[in-house]
Amino acid sequence: MTYHAGFNNPLAIWTAFGGKGEMEMSIPVLGWTKRYRSYFGYSSTGGETRISVFDNGNAQIAVYYAKNPNMSYFNHSTGEWTLSPVTWWNHGEPEILHAADGVFLAKITGFGNIIASFDGITWHNAGYCTDASNAMVGGAYDVTTNAGIVTWWSSAKPLYHTYDDLTERTEWPLITSAPVLRYVTHHKGRYVGVESGDRDLWTAMTNTPGFWAIGISEDSHDSRYMFITSVHNRLFVMRWRRPNNDDYVVTLCVVSDNVSQITETNLEHVGPLADNRIPNPQNILWMASWGKYVLFNEGTMHLSDDGLYWEAIPQPGLTTQQYETFGGAIYVPGHGFYIKGNGYVYEALHG
Numbered sequence: 001m002t003y004h005a006g007f008n009n010p011l012a013i014w015t016a017f018g019g020k021g022e023m024e025m026s027i028p029v030l031g032w033t034k035r036y037r038s039y040f041g042y043s044s045t046g047g048e049t050r051i052s053v054f055d056n057g058n059a060q061i062a063v064y065y066a067k068n069p070n071m072s073y074f075n076h077s078t079g080e081w082t083l084s085p086v087t088w089w090n091h092g093e094p095e096i097l098h099a100a101d102g103v104f105l106a107k108i109t110g111f112g113n114i115i116a117s118f119d120g121i122t123w124h125n126a127g128y129c130t131d132a133s134n135a136m137v138g139g140a141y142d143v144t145t146n147a148g149i150v151t152w153w154s155s156a157k158p159l160y161h162t163y164d165d166l167t168e169r170t171e172w173p174l175i176t177s178a179p180v181l182r183y184v185t186h187h188k189g190r191y192v193g194v195e196s197g198d199r200d201l202w203t204a205m206t207n208t209p210g211f212w213a214i215g216i217s218e219d220s221h222d223s224r225y226m227f228i229t230s231v232h233n234r235l236f237v238m239r240w241r242r243p244n245n246d247d248y249v250v251t252l253c254v255v256s257d258n259v260s261q262i263t264e265t266n267l268e269h270v271g272p273l274a275d276n277r278i279p280n281p282q283n284i285l286w287m288a289s290w291g292k293y294v295l296f297n298e299g300t301m302h303l304s305d306d307g308l309y310w311e312a313i314p315q316p317g318l319t320t321q322q323y324e325t326f327g328g329a330i331y332v333p334g335h336g337f338y339i340k341g342n343g344y345v346y347e348a349l350h351g
Helices: none
Strands: 009-014 021-027 031-034 051-055 061-066 070-075 080-084 094-098 103-108 113-117 125-129 135-141 147-152 160-165 183-189 190-195 199-204 212-214 224-231 234-241 249-254 262-271 283-286 294-297 299-302 309-315 329-332 336-338 345-349
Touching: 021 309, 051 329, 051 336, 051 345, 061 094, 094 183, 103 135, 103 147, 113 299, 135 183, 135 190, 160 249, 183 224, 190 224, 224 283, 234 262, 283 329, 294 329
Parallel strands: 094 135
Antiparallel strands: 009 021, 031 345, 051 061, 061 070, 070 080, 094 103, 103 113, 113 125, 135 147, 147 160, 183 190, 190 199, 199 212, 224 234, 234 249, 249 262, 283 294, 294 299, 299 309, 329 336, 336 345
């Protein structure tokens, strides 16, 4: 196996995965570098520093949270991050609501428009939500049926939906029967979301977005859920409990495809909730060349064959300040890993 020059000290991952005591594969200790907005081509706007990374499976973008009329995408022909003009962001800061299955859904902060892209370069005004109130907080899209939803932080107007190809400006009708969802994703023909109280998981088929049902109900342990995410046929959610008002017990869980059961994984952290050692599903990706799920947190890369049992691989240099947590991880094929930090993005080259 050949490694990029950014690697050092390859580690052998033994079959604790398989239990045979033989070397299964080699994984490098990566060399991590903090990258700031200028690395992705952005000029400073209003002193803003926040930058995030997203991958829709076909394209990768680095999003600067500012009224800056550009979008940085990874150009696979040149191997560099490249700016593309996007005038929508002159009106408000961009926030990505959904990135999967070849689709990006975004909002313009302060507006009711949905902006969509397939390649991260060309962005379409894909629709609008009439009389929506408060803030748009999430989105999901099913490419097999051209069905999408966006959720709003409002008990009166919580969810709007569409059936189109996202290239035309059409009205997204209101669904008043839906719960208020704080987090939402698409998984195998379903929308799955965490309701605003964080205690229940709700689901609806993508072809019937007006009919929602509770899949996982509030339990006797006062469990709360965050960051529900679908990655490579697995549905992950982070659950936290606080027994006796002591430290938080934060566990990565796998949700069944029909949203009726939750299975705990072996990734758990006991301590503050604002701690980068938590197993945040936002930081999970599927590494096809390794045939493994990858989860990043403080100083560590975790690997799993099935999403249930994880092995920890130390990553020196992948560190954060107190109360700072990672907020999303991607892999750019043939180039490297990127993880959102606080005002910067960690990069580790992997060719």
